[in-house]
Amino acid sequence: MTRPAMLATLMKQANEEGAELVTLRAIVEETSELAADRILERLGLDDAQAEGDLGELRELLQAWRDAKASAWKAFVEWAIRAALALLLIGIAFRLGVWDVL
Structure with missing residues (x-):
């Protein structure tokens, strides 16, 4: 039935x-x-392929999450390096390195 x-x-x-x-x-x-x-x-x-399709979707979602986390990590690292470079330029300016050059 x-x-x-x-x-x-x-x-x-x-x-x-x-x-x-x-x-x-x-x-x-x-x-x-x-x-x-x-x-x-x-x-x-x-259909019979649904389980495989869901597995692929899970893998794709995990790859997206990994890429997003990696992009944020790279952005934060870049921002920290830029801030440190600006800090070093400021220290060099205060010490008068430009006059020596």
Whole structure:
């Protein structure tokens, strides 16, 4: 029996016999599974290659995070070097190195 058919049967049973806790739980479970299947289908992840696709997406996301962290690290290092260079130029100016040259 397909999930939509099972859900229709459970809904009919709940309507005719009254909604017992077991029937309500079964309805929720079947509805959840049906909704999950629909979502996976809409995302294109309902085939056998979906697990590999998700693995590739995870690798791509990790590579992006690594690149972003590396770029920030390089920027901070560059900013520190620039600040130190300006500090050395300021010290040289204060000591009058320009007059000696």
